[in-house]
Amino acid sequence: MAKKITPKADIKPNIEEPKLEPNPEFIAHHPGKKSVYAYNENGEFIGMTDAFECAFEKGVFHIPAKATDKAPLQPKEGYVIKFSPSKNSWIYETALEPVKEKEPEVTAEVIVSKRNLKLYQSDFSQFPDVQATLTQEQKDAWLKYRQDLRDLTKQSGFPDNIKWPEQPK
Numbered sequence: 001m002a003k004k005i006t007p008k009a010d011i012k013p014n015i016e017e018p019k020l021e022p023n024p025e026f027i028a029h030h031p032g033k034k035s036v037y038a039y040n041e042n043g044e045f046i047g048m049t050d051a052f053e054c055a056f057e058k059g060v061f062h063i064p065a066k067a068t069d070k071a072p073l074q075p076k077e078g079y080v081i082k083f084s085p086s087k088n089s090w091i092y093e094t095a096l097e098p099v100k101e102k103e104p105e106v107t108a109e110v111i112v113s114k115r116n117l118k119l120y121q122s123d124f125s126q127f128p129d130v131q132a133t134l135t136q137e138q139k140d141a142w143l144k145y146r147q148d149l150r151d152l153t154k155q156s157g158f159p160d161n162i163k164w165p166e167q168p169k
Contacts, residue, residue, distance in 0.1 A: 036067045043082035045072045045090075108159040115152050122146055122167065141168035 032053035040046050051061040051069065063069060072081050072090045079092040124130055125142040134142070148165035155162050 032061075034061055034069070036061075036063050036069050037072055037083075038064070038067045039083040040066065043084065045081050045083070106159055108153070111152065111159045111162065115149050118167075119146060119149050122149075125168075138168065 033050045034053075035048050036051045038046050038049045049064060049067055051063045051067070054060040054062060061069075068083055068088075070083075070089060072083070073092060075081065076092055078095055080095045082091055082093050083089075084091050122142065122145065125134075125146075131139060145165050145168055152158065152162055152164075157163075
């Protein structure tokens with residue numbers, strides 16, 4: 001059986017750890033920085049950002065991803081300015097017509113769903129414990145409001161042009 005060796009607590013190994021000296025140029029101030037030009041995932045110019053100087057190599061800057069130190073081209077009518085990483089330069093690309101979003105159709109189903117939600121949200125006004133705290137005028141206002149919601153589908157402009165009743169206070 002092998003003999004187990006236990007080190008003594010007061011004996012320290014004879015290994016010197018290297019002393020890391022901070023670069024005095026960068027103590028108490030931020031390394032240098034310069035402005036660079038950022039672009040999005042489509043390569044389109046989106047603005048300026050900063051590249052910071054390397055702490056170990058003076059004059060070497062770390063340019064962030066999706067950024068370049070090359071200035072973008074001047075805007076040109078009918079073109080989008082994009083950065084091409086493969087060419088390492090800005091290029092003009094023919095601008096496409098913007099896609100106009102269609103306004104959602106207001107259908108009877110949408111109006112009825114909204115109406116049903118408003119009825120649900122006003123159900124509390126009919127609970128006996130709430131009714132006990134209301135004046136007769138307030139009770140009538142809530143009843144009228146809820147009936148007007150039910151009658152929305154009977155309005156002459158339904159579903160394209162309706163007048164929503166005002167909720168009582």
